[in-house]
Amino acid sequence: MADGLEEPMVIDARQLERIQHVHRGFLYQHLYVAECLLRAPGTDTLRVVVERDEDVEVVGPDGRVYIQVKTRGETLQPADVVDALARFDDIRREHVAGTRQGTASFLIACNVPPSPKLTKMRGAGDWPADVELNWPAGPDPKPGIPRPAASVADAVGACVAIAETLPFAILRPDTLTWKLAGEVVLASSGSPPREDHSFASDELPALFEQLVVKMQDIPAPPLVYRSQIDEPPLLTEDRVRILCGLSGAGKTAWVAEAAVHSPAAITYIDVADIPGTALPATVAREVAARMFGRTRGGLGEILLPGASPLETLGALSVRLGQGDLLVHVVLDNMHTLPAVDVRALVDRAPNIRFLLICQSGVTVTELETLLEIKTETLGGWNEDTIAAAITDASCHADYPACERLSRLTGALPFYVLNAALIAAREYDGSIAALCAEIETQTHAVSVAQELILKRAFDGLSAEQAETIGVLSLSDVALARDDAIALIEKSLGLGKREAMARMRSLPQSGMLELFGNAGVKIHDAVRILGCAYVAERGADFARSSQQALLDLMVGSIRRDWSVGKLGLLIRLFGNLGQADVLVQFATDELFHEMGVWPEIEPIMAAVAADASENPETRLWALDGLVFNDLREGDLGAALPRLERMKALLDTEKLSATEWLAWAMKRMLALTDTGDVAGVLDMSRQVEAQLPDSPEHRRIFRYNRALALFKLGQNALAASEVEPLIEEYYRVLGLTPDDVLGRNASELRPLLPKGRDLTDDLKHLADTLDLYAQSRGRDGNFTGLARIHSMKFYDLARAPQSLVRVGQDLVDDFVSRNDFIGARDVLERNLFPTIQALGLVSWVVPVRAQYAVVLAYCGDHAAAAAEMERLRPYEAGLSPAQQGELRGQRRLVERLRRVGGPPQAQISVPPAVQAMFDARRGQAPVVQRKIGRNERCPCGSTKKYKHCHGR
Template identity: 55%
Template sequence: MRRNPIYQLHKKLFTLRFVLTADTKTEATSKNNDSCEDNSVLSERQLIRIEAVHRGFLYQHLYAAICLLMAGPNEVERVIVERDEDIEIVLPGRRVYVQVKTRVGSLNPSDIKGALQRFEEIRSEHTKGKRKGSASFIIASNAEPSTPLFERASSKDWPDDVQLHWPDGPAQEEVFLPSPPRNVWEAVSACSQLAGDLPFALLKPETLTWKLASMVMFASAGTPPRQDHSFSREELPQLFEQLVIQMQELPAPPPNYRTQLDEPMLLGDQKVRIISGLSGAGKTAWVAEAATHAPIPVTYIDVVDTPGPALASAVTREVAGRMFGRSSGKLGEILLPGASGIDMLGALSVKLGEEGLHAHIVIDNAHRVPASDIEVIVDRAPNFRFLLLGQPGFEISNLEARLAIQAETLHGWDEDTIATAIHDAGCQANFNDCERLARLTGGLPFYVLNAAAVATREYGGLIRDFCEEVEAQTHLVETAQEIILRRTFEGLPPDARETIAILSLADIALTRDEAIKLLQATCDLDVRASSARLRTLPRTGALELFGTSGLKIHDAVRIHGLAELAGQGNNLESKAKAALLEILTVSIRKDWTIAKLGLLIRLFGQLGNAKILVEFATNELFHEMGVWPEIEPFLISIAASVGEEAGTRLWALDGLVFNDLRDGNFEPAHDRIEEMQTLIDTGSLGVDEWLAWGMKKMLLKSMQREAKGVEELLAIVEKRLPAKSEHMRVFRYNRALALFNLGDNLGACTAASQLAEDYYEELGISPGDLIGRNAPQLSPLLPQDRDLTDTLKHLADTLDLLAQATGGKSASTAAVRIQAMKFYQLANAFDSLLRVGLDLVDDFVWINDFIGARQILENNIFPVLQGVGLSSRVLETRALYAVVLAYCGDHEAASKEVEQLKPFEKAMVPEQRLAFQEQKQIIERVRVFGGPRQREIYVPEHMQAIFSERRGAANALEPRKKVGRNERCPCGSGKKFKQCHGR
């Protein structure tokens, strides 16, 4: 009879213990005579039986896990566990039933009697047609058959469709089934080996093995969603990837992680801890490895580019998104409209406390943020557990003093661990050699592994010779590390150097698929060989892994890789660039970034694709991406090339003139417009080229205040303008812009206002539709049947012009700029979005709403600036931020922001340098004499809803009252007014 399923489920639940015992009765019963009384059992025989049951079930689960790993390449449609048989393999037109047996000795006829009877029942079902396809049966055992069983299996009356499988038995016909392992440990090893061969798997093979075994046990119990006890072929890749996603939320740990000396615990009850160490100490690798085994979620955030006062907003955004990202209701209680970053952080901490939770967050590069800002978020978030990673220095010492704690350190590898690591790399060293290497590298894992790679290739594996040469070349740690990195690259095998060289072309993270395709196309490799090359790189320290799929050559190594690629000759370099260009062209359509666009442009230019570069340059949105420095040299070359077509040269000049006018460079713009006219005079170009020239010339004359020339060109352009609405609207905008440039603000305002109405009508919305809606909420209201990018950008430009032409700083100009920002965001016109956003900050500062100005910077501008990476706007944004901080009374933060910007001062353009110097004077005057009082401006009723988007409805409607000295400061710090902004 079939075993009772309830009894089986009861037994399987005990397999969670994963009791790994020896496979012989002698080993199982061997006891230490001196063992304490607590380890004794009432019945050793009963213990042996219990261990045997668990061992049998664990062996069966591991066998099934191996079947799952073998299913993909062998056309297995479905793997079923614990239904009619231990394991059922469903193939096209065929079903294989597997009975798994584990025995200490031989497998006897009595052991399989019940299985053969069950096979007969199943066979009958197939014969009668109640089950589709043919049936065959396997008895898989870790024990070889006894002589009686072997003779019976060889006899004529043995069923033809029943086979015996055992270790070292006859060759198996079923390639989808493993050869039975001898014991549990061998089963683990076999499963891990298969897991290690999975393409693109970032999990450690052993981790994946135990995950799969546990999921087999889960399915064996028939627990939803696996009531059918089965795994289908189609879901296997997703199943394996699901495990990767679950385990790889932080940077991926090294493939072979070795524990450092006296490693601290990742999680603890302390409210805040500091881990301090030099770059290369393995802080991030330690966090990544420890988080893999953490029983609760850990949030990781790198604050290297986050201004200190904006840290609270960044931390709140990261933690709330991770813990409550799918619960809009809970997020609504945390991300309160108009709340400051520190208030939102406090609300998030309260919400965690209400649910009995603690948020564990790792802040990397904590030394790049002022200690005072970290102290603030620690004080306001009692239900957070902070782990701060940073490099030794003033800020870390300041943190220790402010938080009354002592930083912990990662001590690196001790001599024993170093000896193990270099031995595995094929090196040899005595204890003194390891001690010298520990001194040379500080025991830091990255540099130890690099040293081992160099020694293996260049010094015959002798660590002593390696140390002597390095010590002779330098006495500075920094220089020693540079030498080690260079030596490491030169000491790598040719295949590894070639792989690094090819991947070094990409200064952005590629996906695993993209990296493999690049190697395939460049080196004529197949997927397996390309994957094998990639798998060898992380251990060298040359390859960085990002999340579950991103990878990139370490920046410190790329310079060596590019030199290696150049040394291989033009053929390989050109082939690699062409392959990368093709990959990026596909990738950028799915997931574009500024960095990816910049790399794509460089590749187009290096490969001589002039027409594509010109198309980029003549697209207005291209100038919004901050990648102009990447393309300008190529366009200058194209415009000057007499071998290029006249149209290509003209459009290259058009792009150059467009940027000249944006930057106010009139002289080069004039010369290039004259070159455009020369090309037009050849008579080979069309109306579009003439209009481009005419518009640019008219705008230049308007910016130079030549009113008569503007009038003449406007009349000529209007006559030759095609009778199309889009051409007419562009012409009307340029005419309004020309009026503004000539000082006719009223005329420009009227023209821009009428044009904006036409654009709104074209989009089928009204300004009232924008009230209470952010850009993503506005998108569904727009037409969905065509590309609106240019229309949205032109409407935003028109609204921006309207705000400028209106003049002054007021609620009305601020409202128009808010509208413009929404349309710029929808059009992905990020540079204009940030520019108008900074103008909006000026509006708020002008009306003394400094808190509102700070909120715009922290909640709207900095996230865009950091997410998109527009470096051209960083300095002016941070300089303005410092002024706003000073007006808000946060003088320490303002002063530190200024100090961080001072090193850039000499490199600023003259206008920006002058503005920064004036801003420094403002900050100093406000610190010494105080600034204007924060106040609320009366807002007309019809504008209150718009202002509530920035300040909250209550603040827009209620005038600010005088704050008592013992009342809480309205800035949200939680301190009394007399101890904060009332000082």
């Protein structure tokens, strides 16, 4: 929320559901009345009345039709109409007695047909002859009476279809529909000017015209509007607000779309070409004409001859206050005016609520100070929205490509759409290809953000431009001290001057602040900043990148993150330090960080470079083969293994290099089914092993893995079981120590004074292999997988953690423990993916989550999640597409036929007591997530706005 406070959990979820149903019914009724108003011209309707004796009353020359509007789930039952029929009796008696003029007829309009029992009642002799039932497929209504729609969406469609025939081409039909529905809400409340709750037929043309006048100055919203992250409301209780963002952030489109659904009158003024001194007169004229243009003498009392603009504005504000009129004024491009003029405007008009739309800069900083308010921003599009937008633009991308586009464009809507347009025209629709060229500054066609933001960039001072340039080299937030140090070292400045430059950057609007310590150049601006560095020449670019690399090495030691590691690797590659990257590539844990796609081309180039050191070339191939085997790409692994063998045969390399080749060849042969070859390589490797426990443990694991791949499940499990016990002893732990403790609680129990990372990773691997071996024979191995995840967490091996977590989810589902499966996803996998930016795992884990939701009976949420994943499908590999489609079919089948019941899982009392004692808390009880809680997927949205939709 804007105030930083979270809404508390809903105490009664059933009550919330009832409230939602009530409001859905009200909206349906308001749209029904709106259609009555749209149909009235050309009929004998004299007046339409809302919310008096009945929901709707249509008054004609001979009497009136009393209409009760109802919305129900499947059919209309007799109990739903009993009260209405009794009330109709009372009204009928008044007409018979002459208390009310004219004849009375009655109608019950419903979105669903009557039930068989109600149909039978309706055909009986005692059913009142003057009471009709209408439903979507029912009998034709009388002229001027709408046919009930089946849903709110259909009701909107019916209104829009009629609005399209009206002679107001300047206003979109859907806009007119929503504004008219807002007028119905106003009349239903009896608020001025509709204290009598009614609309006269002869005033309807003027009403339609008035709605056009109220909206015609507001820019039309896009034909397809996509919401941004955590959009603020257009109308609030605050008297003055500032919405700030870069050009292209979608600020004006947000105002236009929100105004369509606002029941209040919005005065929109673009002040781009208005001098600051003329602003009060402009606002006074526009608001007065909007509010009093049809009131005799109204303007004359306000726009007094000889009065100054501020005096006129003050008089208008007084008049608004006297009439208890609430006015909302949106002023666009306010950053072009002096802050002091804006302050004078808002001070003189206390009865007007102002929303100031600005681009970042000095003026906004001054306005925040003068008005003592904080700016609001739009959050941009999330990856799902980007995927939907680029799919509509005939482009394709998987989740990682959408995330790259989000970073490059700052997720700003206009820039995303422009990039999609270029990708469709120049890159065969491939967003990934476009992003790759933009990142390397080799794209031939300029994207819109370069052209738009270049004006702002060119307006910077030389000092600001070069400062933003060097800071743009980092795509992760830097600590403020690190950013100052980078400015110092890159630009050869003293600390005092570097600090002065840093202080000047927030005024440019191009610097993002993260909490009290982190700073980063806005993603949308980084393209220009990096281009500036390149234009300064190769020496400047290299020295600046070297300064950032040195800074990152120290920063990672203090505060490790995947983002920093990815940046460090890119810098090593850009600076040609292939030997360092090869060392990374041969480290198992490096492959866990999700940055392999960025380093693979560099490794391939090193391996193919005949001038490179043979040992470096072999280890580059080793890293490539390791990743090939991880991904099951035997077609790539085998030729690379042959190249490794050729280097071993022709160059003088050590036994260590031979063992690296032999171990991987043994594993590759398992995928070909060559049992004899595997056994032969196993004997050769064992004979060449160094005399060390560490080497022997690694060999024993790989031999067990080979047996598993050859289908020898029981033998693989028996091989790996004693290895697990040995790794536990190396780490000074027992399985009981791990039971009931999470990773952070285990860390203090580990031996001190030595690096345990490899041993932690290897224990996790052995536990995972044991679980796979036993699980393939139908055994439940959830505990082994849970422990494996804890050790992967301790070893900082996030991709393996997520992979094993998905296996654990499948374990729980196989036992019909769907609540447990959902808990693993929400408490472990989503937070890990979100925190570490493991973009390649987002789609598969979310698809699995949709299946689990379906098993839990939450079919609407499961279907909605699958629908949000649909735009990514075209960007997936054929195998991934097949898996996603299979999961979609499973979700649909579970919706149709249902799934098995949830198993009743109980924890033994002794084990539960141990958990409670270790945690110092009461037992954890599974519960449903509150709709106002943060979604466990890590999106930072409320559950009701994310996976609870």
